Amino acid sequence: MTDMRLDERIARHRSELSPQERRAADTLLAHLDDLATYRAAELADLAGVSKATMSRLFRSLGFAGFDEVRDHLRTLRSAGLPQRVDGTPDMEAIAANEAAHVAAAVSQPRIGEAIEWLAKAERVLILGWRGSFSVALQMRHQLVQARNHVTLGPFPGQAVGEEIASLRPGDVLVLYGFRRRPRTFGALLERAASTGAKIILIADPTALPHVPLVDLWLECQVETTLAFDSYSAPSTLTSVIADGVLSTLGSAAHDRVSRIAGAYQEIGEVE
Template identity: 60%
Template sequence: MTTVRIDERIATHRASLSPQERRAADTLLQHLDDLATYRAAELADLAGVSKATMSRLFRSLGYADFDEVRDHLRAQRVAGEPRQLNAPASLPAHARAEAATIATVVGQPGVVPAVAALASARRVHVVGWRGSHAVALHLRQQLAQARPDVRLAPLPGQVMGEELADVDAGDAVLLVGFRRRPVGFSAFLADAVATGADIVLLADPTAADHRRHLGPRGTWLGCPIATELAFDSYAAAMSMAAVLADGVLAARGAAGRERVTTISNAYLRLREIE
């Protein structure tokens, strides 16, 4: 039962709860987003019930005590759900942690082979779903400044079958796979590897099991996104996008510089930017 969310447990057991326990349960639901920041006694006061009633509620829901509730909420946060675990959050500490993560991410050895693959490929396919799609979109925009034929997938309203049909040896697939990935992620990775293309997997530690499926032409770029805040941070991922694009631009040499100039001149002719 440990995987069942606390709100689902309340819904399942509500009919069997006493009136006081229901009152306490309603308070838990009202504070679900920041529940872990309270103590059990504080929750009892908020609900207007005794600490004994609150303890009985936790046991009725299948928890030994409030510490187990906290552990359950932390597990949900690790899975990617936005949950406040500390209140108030220390923003200076958050900023320091972000800086340390960025330094580790951009300095990892996999950056060099990833840049080489992205610079030399005939075509680059940048792929990402859900939260990963925003990173993929930015990566595509950055890489397209440095080299031609950079594609983004999936496009709105599209599925992946037709995208894979165009991938073959000589291409590179930059797959962004941060947590809360779609169910078909592993199947897509397997099919992409089977094409013979170079694969670059940019993902957080929850995707570590996928590393063994990358094959000899695969590169892993680990990028943590977990924070002490309620939401994940993609600061390191965006820094990685800049580092990869910078590396590709340098590797392309004169061709890359000429492309930047051509694009900038097009902006001016079309009056697209200030």
């Protein structure tokens, strides 16, 4: 049962719980997103049960006590599940943490290689899933201003295999692979590596097992003390890379920017 989430444990053992323990369990479920911000006594008060009942519930669910519940929630958070594990957020500490993550992301020595590959590639394919897709979309939006033949995926209903099958030597695949990746991520990388295209992986440290399959890895931290991951570091790194490609391509890129701006104006697409 150690691999089961708290809500799964409650569902599994609900029929075995006393009426008071079920009331306590319902309170845990109602506060699952910020459970670790409470003390055990506060949870007991919220449920209208005794502290002893709350303690019995924890033991019935496989925990020695509320400290183990907190550790369990921190483990879930480190795996990417939205969980509040601290009290009132310290905004100054959060801002400092974000700044440190951004600084680390944009100071990596191999960024220049990534820029050169993306500037010279025949075609660029950018892939991202779940939270990673928003940064992948940013990369496509910015990179397509500087060069042509930039493709993004996967969109709803799109099979990634179709895109991977089109890769060949001279192309570059940019993979955004932050935690809670799809189960097929490793197999996709193996297939992409066999095409001869260069592979750039932009991901947090949980992607380390996949690094041997790629040509270049750029690390970005996304973990915060908040319930959700932050993509400020990946977003800033993406802008730095796109800016570098624009600069590397020089007049060709600036001519493209002018043509795009002219197209916007002619069809009245943007203000």
